[in-house]
Amino acid sequence: MKGLWDEGVPEAEHRHCARHLEKNFNKVFRDKTLKDPLWKAAREVTIRRFKAVMLEIKSIDEEAYNWLLAAGPHHWSRSHFRTQPKCDILVNNMCEGFNGTKSILAARDRPILSLLERIRMYMIQRLTKNRHSVIMWESFNAPRVAIVLEKNKVETGSHIPTKGSEFMYQVMNIRWELTSIPCSHAVAAIWHKREDLVTYVSKWHTKEYYMKAYSQQIFPIRNQDEWPRSGKVGMIKPIGKNQPRRPKKSRRVELDELAPPTAKKLKRRYVRMRCSGYGAMGHNFRTCARNNLNSGKDNPPADPGTYARNSS
Structure with missing residues (x-):
């Protein structure tokens, strides 16, 4: 990336996903009172405020304090991020968003060549779509x-x-x-x-640099039948055992990543029903035997064959 453009691109900064850091942290320290101070320390933008939050964690559990320092605050706290990349993101949502696309999920169980080919086609469409969306920007900035x-x-x-x-x-x-x-x-x-x-x-x-980011093109390639032969032994399918149940295509989502539950209709459990037609308990009007019997006598079906079948 450094030599991609004339003015160069700042070196990428290696950061840890704060959510994954929290998961590893909870495996060692199961104190729930440390969760909020951990995220507060990750979101602070000044070193002085970061140190104040870390002292709060130290007063609760000194081993947790040492564990977080050993993880490297420059990897997970905004207070220690370099200002050159112009990005303050703490989690890897961008990567998860890419992995969660329908095209990637549909290709995960494919052989390696088919997998790469689907990803290549997906990237061609994505780059073209993003280039078009940048052209449609009305402002100079994003x-x-x-x-x-x-x-x-x-x-x-x-x-x-x-x-x-x-x-x-x-x-x-x-x-x-x-x-x-x-x-x-x-x-x-x-x-x-x-x-x-x-x-x-x-x-x-700016719009100019977004266009540069998506200006690269992925060129089409010939069909696999026209690839040159190397003369070497081809890939052999690994020896594997079919595991029980259907294989999973997506990773297991943690509880805090789930969307908030929506209102659902409650089940009518432990509720005694009353028939609206005759007032009897234990059933409703639709399943009432007297109602079905009377409705069959008063309003017989127009089709005699249907009536005969129902009577039998």
Whole structure:
């Protein structure tokens, strides 16, 4: 990625998914009171606040404190992230979203060549779709960035910027350095200078660089029958034993990843039914024997054959 474009791409930062970190943490320390401080430490954007939360964890369990420090805060806490990548994401939702697509799930049980071919076709369609969507952008920046800016504009009303010099103001927030999207404090200072907010958004969020990200093309390849022969022994199917039950195509979802339950109709268990026609207990009007008998006499079916069959 470093030599992909003329100006280069910042080196990627290796981060740990905070959700997976929490799962491993819970296997060792089963104290539920440590969950909220763990996530609070992961979300803090300043080292000073991070240390304050870590001292809170240390007061509860010193071994948990040492375990989190050994995991490397620069991998899982925003307070220690480098500001060069312009991303503050804590979890691997982007990877999970890719793995959870219908095309990937349908190809998981295929042989390796068929699997790769389906992924290649999926990526061709995805790149084309994203290129077209970027062309349709109405703004200079990404739509998500525009939404964040509008939200920060609303919060700016409670900020009073104090100018120290031409390029220094009292209002400042390190979150701006992490994402390169002006926070409400930065918006107040930029408006005080009567400048355009768009010019302060990082180039990595612009329409031009999104187009560069999806400009690469995956070219079609010839059919497998036309591939050159290597003369070597082909792949042999591994010796395996068919396991009982149908194999799973998707990973097991944890309880905290499930969507909130929706309202469902309660079962009529332990409820005594009353017949609305005759008032008897233990059944309803539809299953009432007297009702069925009377309805058959009063309103016989029009088809004599049907009536004969029902009578028999």
